[in-house]
Amino acid sequence: MQAYTIGQAARLLGVRPDTARRWANAGRMAPHRDEGGAFGIVTAIKVGDVAAQVEIRAGLHRLVSPLPREAVEELGLDVGMEASSRVKSTNVHIDRV
Numbered sequence: 001m002q003a004y005t006i007g008q009a010a011r012l013l014g015v016r017p018d019t020a021r022r023w024a025n026a027g028r029m030a031p032h033r034d035e036g037g038a039f040g041i042v043t044a045i046k047v048g049d050v051a052a053q054v055e056i057r058a059g060l061h062r063l064v065s066p067l068p069r070e071a072v073e074e075l076g077l078d079v080g081m082e083a084s085s086r087v088k089s090t091n092v093h094i095d096r097v
Helices: 006-013 017-025 069-075
Strands: 038-047 051-058 061-068 082-087 092-096
Touching: 006 017, 038 061, 038 069, 051 069, 051 082, 061 069, 061 082, 061 092, 069 092
Parallel strands: none
Antiparallel strands: 038 051, 038 082, 051 061, 082 092
């Protein structure tokens, strides 16, 4: 079965994302939350000699995480692509979708 973000589902249903969230919270839709974290769009990447900074927009949230430059290159991260993020109390992980 195809999986959609809440925003993608809202577009397919012709409603706003906040309406789709209310429907999901009210039981009108059956959401499945991936244990891997939040899905979002890469909105900015700043690459230095050793480190990089990646910004992701996931719904109303903006996540910014430092990563080794090598990790950004290995993942092939680029602005506009989908990515997932996992937030722990001490760090943020970003993966390519």
